[in-house]
Amino acid sequence: GSGEASRTNQIIAxxxxxxxxxxxxxETLILLVEHTDVSRLEIARCSGIDLIIPHGRPRLVEQxxxxxTIPVVPSRMGNCYLYWSASGAVDQVYHMIVSSYQGTPxxxxxxxxxxxxxxxxxxxxxxxxxxxxxxxxxxxxDMAIAQTYHLSIAEPSExxxxxLERTIAFHQVKHxxxxxxxxxxxSSGHADSIATTDYSDSRLFSNRCRSTALYINTSPQFxxxxxxxGEIALGISNRKGTASGLIGMNLMRAxxxxxxxxxx
Numbered sequence: 104g105s106g107e108a109s110r111t112n113q114i115i116a117x118x119x120x121x122x123x124x125x126x127x128x129x130e131t132l133i134l135l136v137e138h139t140d141v142s143r144l145e146i147a148r149c150s151g152i153d154l155i156i157p158h159g160r161p162r163l164v165e166q167x168x169x170x171x172t173i174p175v176v177p178s179r180m181g182n183c184y185l186y187w188s189a190s191g192a193v194d195q196v197y198h199m200i201v202s203s204y205q206g207t208p209x210x211x212x213x214x215x216x217x218x219x220x221x222x223x224x225x226x227x228x229x230x231x232x233x234x235x236x237x238x239x240x241x242x243x244x245d246m247a248i249a250q251t252y253h254l255s256i257a258e259p260s261e262x263x264x265x266x267l268e269r270t271i272a273f274h275q276v277k278h279x280x281x282x283x284x285x286x287x288x289x290s291s292g293h294a295d296s297i298a299t300t301d302y303s304d305s306r307l308f309s310n311r312c313r314s315t316a317l318y319i320n321t322s323p324q325f326x327x328x329x330x331x332x333g334e335i336a337l338g339i340s341n342r343k344g345t346a347s348g349l350i351g352m353n354l355m356r357a358x359x360x361x362x363x364x365x366x367x
Contacts (some may be wrong), residue, residue, distance in 0.1 A: 138193060147171035182265040182291040183212050183323055186282045186308065187219040191298035193227050195320065202322040204269065210292040212316075212323035215266050216272045218282045228252065235271065243272040262289040279304050284312045290314060292313055294323045 112135060120130035136146070147155060147167050155167060155175045168175050183203070187196050196217070203214045219228075229252070232242055233286050243249065243257040250256075258273040276282045286295055296318035297308045316323070 113322055147173065147175070149173070180262070182216065182289075183214050183293070184216045184218060184286045184290045184295045185214045186216055186279070186286065186295075186297045186299075187223065188279060188282075188299035188301060188304045189220040189222045190300040190304070191220075192233050192300070193223075196298045197231055199296060199318075199322045200235065201238055201269065202324045205324055213267075214296065214323065215271055216289070217271060218260065218285055220279075220282075221275050222275055225252075233334060239269050241268070241270045243270065245272075245274045248273055248275055265291065279307055280311075283308060287311075287313050294318065296321070296323050316326060 116133060116135035118171075119133045122128050123132055146152065147170050150173065152173055155171060155173060185196065185199060200214045200217070201335050203212055232252070235242060244252065244254045244262070246256055248254065254273070257274075261272060262274070274285060276285060292314050294316045295312055295314040297305060297312075298320060299305050299308075309317055309319065
């Protein structure tokens with residue numbers, strides 16, 4: 104955590120260490136780095152550490168990923184996309200967006216970009232935007248949409264960056280294939296969603312969108328302490344393979360294979 108949370112971190116660490124001692128485990132299984140002058144980059148190169156899971160703002164995570172000489176599973180935050188297909192209902196889109204900002208403890212899956220089908224009318228769009236403004240959202244769009252509806256223009260670099268505020272940018276597309284290509288190119292790749300009643304659209308999205316977690320007609324709202332123990336997670340990674348998706352106990356368990364020879 105940051106320097107502002109140092110005392111809170113000390114208390115949490117002590118509680119966890121006490122719990123380890125009570126069940127007969129060494130308290131050194133959990134260590135608190137108390138000195139702020141200890142470089143996170145030095146930690147990322149420490150050969151005595153098996154795995155690093157950096158959690159925080161995108162720049163912090165990228166610094167660790169780029170400098171690490173040991174395995175890293177990055178936890179991603181923000182820049183999640185929603186595709187509002189031609190058949191998607193405006194009320195559903197509204198609720199998916201708003202609830203994605205209510206994650207606990209952090210809204211790491213917040214919908215910050217909406218790609219919408221060109222068939223949605225001006226009335227439908229302005230209805231959604233009016234309701235979002237009432238919730239305190241700042242709205243942006245690509246140049247054509249921004250000029251037509253008097254919204255702020257989203258700069259090209261913004262489509263690949265996380266706002267980490269109540270800001271949403273809108274981009275119009277002609278069809279689902281175009282939406283998927285746009286999302287695959289610009290999204291953080293850890294949690295993207297679609298609002299649709301068209302089965303073929305949902306299947307196409309599921310098969311071609313490369314994000315490690317896909318949400319079909321449901322909010323990508325992140326809840327760390329889920330109802331089912333197997334779903335408790337520190338965050339979500341956009342890494343491919345066995346290190347993708349929810350960062351939980353299943354990901355952190357080491358697997359060992361033993362191959363016996365004929366004389367074993």
